[in-house]
Each structure stands twice: as structure tokens, then as C-alpha cells.
Amino acid sequence: xxxTPNIPDxxxxxxxxxEAQDGLDAAATADFQARLLFLLANQxxxxxxxxECIAAARDSAEPAPTKNHTP
Amino acid sequence: MPTYAFAPEYELPQWPFRPPxxxxxxxxxxHPVVIVGAGPAGLTLACDLALRGVPAILxxxxxxxxVRGASSRGICYAQKSLEIFERLGIYERxxxxxxxxxxxxxFSGEQEVYGFNLQTESASRQPPFINLQQFYIEWFLVDRxxxxxxxDLRWKNKVARIESREDGVRVHVDTPAGSYAIDxxxxxxxxxxxxxxxxxxxxxxxxxxxxxxxxITDVRFRKPLPVERWTWVDxxxxxxxxxxxxLMADGVWRIDYQMPExxxxxxxxxxxxxxxxxxxxxxxxxxxxxxxIGPYGYRDFLLDHFRHQRVLFIGDAAHVVSPFxxxxxxxxxxxxxxxxxxxxxxxxxxxxxxxxxxxxxxRRHAAVENLAVTSRSARFLAPRSAAxxxxxxxxxxxxxxxxxxxxxxxxxxxxxxxxxxxxAALPDGARTVQNLPLQWQGGNATTLMQxxxxxxxxxxxxxxxxxxxxxxxxxxxxDLPVRLIAVGGDTELPTLQPDAALTARLGGxxxxxxxxxxxxxxxxxLRTATPATAAAAVRQAFCMTAPQ
Numbered sequence: 274x275x276x277t278p279n280i281p282d283x284x285x286x287x288x289x290x291x292e293a294q295d296g297l298d299a300a301a302t303a304d305f306q307a308r309l310l311f312l313l314a315n316q317x318x319x320x321x322x323x324x325e326c327i328a329a330a331r332d333s334a335e336p337a338p339t340k341n342h343t344p
Numbered sequence: 345m346p347t348y349a350f351a352p353e354y355e356l357p358q359w360p361f362r363p364p365x366x367x368x369x370x371x372x373x374x375h376p377v378v379i380v381g382a383g384p385a386g387l388t389l390a391c392d393l394a395l396r397g398v399p400a401i402l403x404x405x406x407x408x409x410x411v412r413g414a415s416s417r418g419i420c421y422a423q424k425s426l427e428i429f430e431r432l433g434i435y436e437r438x439x440x441x442x443x444x445x446x447x448x449x450x451f452s453g454e455q456e457v458y459g460f461n462l463q464t465e466s467a468s469r470q471p472p473f474i475n476l477q478q479f480y481i482e483w484f485l486v487d488r489x490x491x492x493x494x495x496d497l498r499w500k501n502k503v504a505r506i507e508s509r510e511d512g513v514r515v516h517v518d519t520p521a522g523s524y525a526i527d528x529x530x531x532x533x534x535x536x537x538x539x540x541x542x543x544x545x546x547x548x549x550x551x552x553x554x555x556x557x558x559x560i561t562d563v564r565f566r567k568p569l570p571v572e573r574w575t576w577v578d579x580x581x582x583x584x585x586x587x588x589x590x591l592m593a594d595g596v597w598r599i600d601y602q603m604p605e606x607x608x609x610x611x612x613x614x615x616x617x618x619x620x621x622x623x624x625x626x627x628x629x630x631x632x633x634x635x636x637i638g639p640y641g642y643r644d645f646l647l648d649h650f651r652h653q654r655v656l657f658i659g660d661a662a663h664v665v666s667p668f669x670x671x672x673x674x675x676x677x678x679x680x681x682x683x684x685x686x687x688x689x690x691x692x693x694x695x696x697x698x699x700x701x702x703x704x705x706x707r708r709h710a711a712v713e714n715l716a717v718t719s720r721s722a723r724f725l726a727p728r729s730a731a732x733x734x735x736x737x738x739x740x741x742x743x744x745x746x747x748x749x750x751x752x753x754x755x756x757x758x759x760x761x762x763x764x765x766x767x768a769a770l771p772d773g774a775r776t777v778q779n780l781p782l783q784w785q786g787g788n789a790t791t792l793m794q795x796x797x798x799x800x801x802x803x804x805x806x807x808x809x810x811x812x813x814x815x816x817x818x819x820x821x822x823d824l825p826v827r828l829i830a831v832g833g834d835t836e837l838p839t840l841q842p843d844a845a846l847t848a849r850l851g852g853x854x855x856x857x858x859x860x861x862x863x864x865x866x867x868x869x870l871r872t873a874t875p876a877t878a879a880a881a882v883r884q885a886f887c888m889t890a891p892q
Contacts, residue, residue, distance in 0.1 A: 300734075303731075303734045304734055304737055304738060304741075307734050307735050307737070307738030308738040308741060308742055310738070311738055311739060311742055311749060311752065312742065312746075315746075315748045315749075
């Protein structure tokens with residue numbers, strides 16, 4: 274699973290994502306995101322990476338471990 | 345309100361109760377194998393043992409096949425089962441009576457989203473599937489067992505209880521003419537999902553019940569439809585729920601409707617209610633007559649151990665799965681074919697009882713796999729939350745446009761001959777080999793199943809052996825339950841013509857030897873076979889003691 278930046282233009286990607294679901298209600302948005310999820314999963318195509326992404330998505334609901342800020 | 349016609353009931357055979365000799369005897373006779381339950385698994389085992397010359401006794405509490413012959417029982421027989429039936433000698437009857445199919449299609453709404461043709465993967469003499477009402481299979485098996493005359497079929501013999509010991513099983517039997525007891529070296533429980541034997545022994549297992557509800561409608565109508573397996577994830581004519589459509593023998597269609605979870609069984613199975621569903625599906629102008637209507641739910645069950653002392657469990661007595669993919673009856677039939685030759689060798693004293701433990705390990709592995717596969721199908725067909733519905737809607741929407749998503753549409757993964765994991769007897773695990781049509785060097789046709797139908801022995805298929813190597817090999821394998829056959833080459837051995845499909849499936853090379861078990865699983869491959877390595881491979885696969 275790649276966790277370092279790999280999207281060439283993150284802001285443009287995020288904007289495109291928002292634009293695509295503009296005007297959709299909650300149910301239609303969920304449908305859109307589910308379709309997108311499967312399309313993206315097929316681009317990846319590596320079973321172990323997919324499973325790792327599922328686990329990471331689930332774990333990310335928890336607060337991330339706090340970083341040690343040394344003064 | 346329209347009225348609906350029912351077809352006359354199937355005419356099923358009945359076999360007479362004959363008072364068994366033990367009724368009037370003071371001594372308790374001991375038999376090598378007693379099978380309880382004349383369903384597909386028990387009858388397959390009885391027929392298999394009859395061909396192997398094992399005088400088993402089969403006890404059944406009824407005197408016919410398919411008491412609920414028109415009901416919710418198996419209809420799809422998979423290639424591996426059909427190959428087993430060829431070996432048992434009933435395949436031609438099944439093929440003549442049943443409906444051969446290989447194409448499946450899945451629809452969402454009005455749109456086809458996914459289709460498959462299993463024939464393209466097949467090199468077997470048997471087709472991927474034949475549909476046939478279960479009672480016909482049982483009927484043909486009974487006829488064949490009676491024809492062979494080795495196994496004692498005892499109708500109206502109900503097992504009251506058993507006494508299980510380390511060295512055998514005492515079976516107490518009730519009949520219309522009184523009660524008796526017999527002893528068995530091995531007892532095989534093939535009494536199905538509600539096994540009283542399993543209950544009596546209080547054996548641990550895992551069970552779960554689904555809330556998914558279905559209603560079967562077996563029906564005859566005059567509307568030409570393709571002979572294919574059609575499934576709808578969300579049929580417009582069934583309020584957006586799933587529907588199955590399959591043709592069986594005698595022009596009877598099985599149409600299986602998914603129902604709301606909170607439905608009332610009595611209501612959904614009323615002829616006028618079922619008739620309305622059918623009318624919706626078939627259109628206003630198609631005449632039909634019902635054969636049977638039956639609501640059902642399904643459950644999962646897996647016994648922790650398929651053997652308890654001398655009691656072995658096969659079929660639904662050992663494992664129950666949801667019906668998606670036809671993995672119930674076919675698994676029971678394959679359990680029986682896995683166990684038959686092992687019981688024959690153990691009964692004959694040729695193999696150690698450890699061979700029976702390989703039955704448990706191999707078939708429990710298959711059951712675990714089938715449970716996982718059918719549970720996934722069940723969950724695709726009955727999403728448990730709004731979020732699961734969202735995911736399924738996405739898959740179905742994408743599947744209509746993009747091939748990749750069709751692989752995610754899961755309306756049942758059809759029954760396969762499960763592979764077996766590595767074990768002491770199978771160092772590399774084992775896979776079945778399809779029933780390839782083959783030719784002897786002289787030109788006569790045969791098949792793998794025909795080669796395996798004689799006696800209880802495996803096949804040692806030896807690719808292009810050297811003539812000088814034949815005599816010592818023959819001598820070394822002479823006393824082992826294996827038949828030595830050459831594939832190509834010029835030796836005095838019985839020789840098959842080289843065959844591309846056989847070579848590809850076994851990985852044959854000049855001098856290599858491949859051991860097929862009597863159930864057509866490839867147990868070992870020897871790159872260069874010597875008499876010592878070949879004999880060792882047979883002894884290992886068949887759990888035989890090494891010579892002292």
C-alpha cells in the first residue's frame with residue numbers, strides 16, 4: 274500500500290471529486306462513491322494491497338497516534 | 345379470482361419391506377459397513393461399495409425415493425457428480441432423462457449483466473451440469489444397486505439408536521415386523537440435515553440460520569425459454585428481489601422467488617399468490633400448471649469432526665450449506681465417492697484405518713470451502729443493511745458497462761470438485777482430473793472413469809516408459825491396488841494413445857508417472873519413476889503399511 278504522496282495534482286483531484294457529486298443527495302452520493310470505489314479497486318488489482326487499504330480505511334476512523342513534539 | 349391447476353403427482357416407485365434374517369435370530373451378526381439413509385449420498389456410497397464387492401447394508405426408514413419428490417430438493421448435478429455416476433453405471437439414464445446445460449445468465453432489472461458458459465472450460469465426457477429432480481437420481485441408484493445385488497437394501501428399517509464403541513457400532517433397528525440389532529465395523533450416517541444419530545451422539549458442530557426467505561414454484565408452461573440457468577439479482581416481476589429460473593426433466597421449470605424476510609409462509613405459498621407472481625413473470629397469455637409450491641429458509645451447519653470412533657458422517661449429516669451454486673447434493677455425492685474406495689480398502693485389510701481419516705480431512709476441507717463460497721453468495725443476494733445494498737447497486741450498475749464488475753456479481757458460484765490440501769497421504773495436495781475421453785493404442789475408446797471402474801485400484805499412468813524399465817516396475821507394483829498403464833511408448837504394457845489433454849492436465853513428460861486415486865484425484869506425480877519411488881507413492885497415498 275502506497276502511503277506517500279502519489280496523486281500528481283491532489284487539489285485538482287479533490288475538486289473533481291466534489292464537482293462530480295455536486296447536487297447529489299446523500300443516497301445518490303453514496304451510490305456514486307461506491308461505484309468509484311470499485312472502479313479504483315480494479316485499477317489497483319493487487320489483492321494484498323486492496324485488503325491492506327480496507328484495513329487502513331477502517332483503522333483511520335480512530336484518531337491517529339499523536340506525534341511527539343519536542344520543544 | 346382465477347383458479348390454478350395442479351399437475352398430477354409424480355408416480356414414484358415403492359420397494360417392499362422384507363423381514364431381515366436377524367429378526368428371528370439370537371446371535372447378532374457383524375457386517376463390514378452399515379449405511380443409514382437412502383438419499384443421494386447414502387445411495388451413491390451403497391452403489392460404489394456394491395461395485396467394489398463390499399456387502400454393505402443400507403437402512404432406510406421409508407420405502408420409496410423422494411417422499412417429497414416434487415419438493416425443494418436437489419436439481420443440479422455437477423460434472424464431478426456426473427463423472428461418478430458414469431463410473432457407477434447410471435450416467436446414460438441421467439443424461440437421457442435430464443436437462444443438459446452449461447450457460448448461465450444473470451440479470452438486473454431488465455438487463456443482462458453477466459453470463460458464463462462452463463462448457464468452454466471442460467474436456468470431460470460429461471457436461472458441466474445436468475438438471476434432474478433428485479428423486480430420479482435416487483431411483484436410478486436404487487435400480488442399479490438392485491441390479492448389482494451385492495448390497496442389502498432394507499426399506500422400512502428405522503434406526504432407533506446406536507451404541508458407538510472404539511471397535512465397532514451396534515445398531516438397533518425398528519421394522520414393521522419387530523426390532524433387531526446388528527453390529528457394524530463401520531457405520532455411515534447419511535441421514536441428512538436432521539440426523540438423529542448425530543443428535544444422539546451429541547457431537548459438536550457449528551450452526552447458523554439465515555433470515556432470508558424463498559418460495560419455490562415448480563411449474564409447467566408452454567412458453568419457449570432457453571435451456572439456461574437464469575438468475576435475477578433484483579427482478580422487476582418480484583418487487584426487486586431475486587429470482588432463479590431452471591428447467592428440469594418432464595418439462596418442469598423450477599422458479600425460485602426470494603421473499604421479504606417477514607413474509608408469512610402460508611400466504612406466499614397459496615396457489616393464487618404464487619400464481620400471481622408467475623403471471624407477472626410469464627405474461628398474461630401463458631397457460632401453466634403447478635407441480636409443487638414450497639416456501640423455505642436455509643441454514644448452515646458444519647460438524648467439527650466427520651468421524652466419531654467407527655461412525656462416519658457424509659452429506660448433509662456432516663454439513664449443510666445454502667442452496668446457491670448447487671453445493672449441497674453434489675457435495676454429498678462427492679463425499680460418498682471419496683469414502684467408498686477407502687472403506688473398501690480398509691474392509692479388505694489392504695489399507696490402515698488412517699485412510700478413513702483422510703476422508704474426514706479432505707471432505708471437511710471441501711465443506712469449509714463450500715460454506716465460505718455459499719455464504720458469500722447468500723450475502724450478495726440478501727444484503728443486510730442499506731450500506732450493503734449501496735455496494736451491490738454499484739456492482740450491478742458497473743457490471744452492465746464494464747466487464748471487470750461482472751466478476752463481482754455473485755448469484756452463486758457453481759459446484760466444483762474441491763481441491764484437497766497437502767497432507768501426510770497427499771504431500772502436494774490433490775486435484776480431480778476430468779473424465780477425459782481416451783483411446784487405447786489399438787484404437788478402442790475408453791475414459792478415465794471407465795479405467796477406474798474396475799475393482800478398487802488407482803491408476804499409475806506412465807508416460808512413454810522405457811521398455812527395459814517395465815518388468816521391474818510391474819513386479820514392484822504387482823501386489824498394490826494400482827493398475828499400471830503406459831501412455832505412449834512401445835512396451836508390453838496396456839498402452840493409451842498419447843493425448844494432449846491428459847498430458848496437459850497431469851504435466852506428463854517422457855518417463856514421468858502419475859498416480860490417480862480411485863476417485864480420480866491425482867495423488868502424486870513422479871518426474872522419473874523408479875519401482876521404489878512408485879511403490880512408495882502408492883503406499884503413501886493409500887495409507888498402506890510398508891512391507892516388513
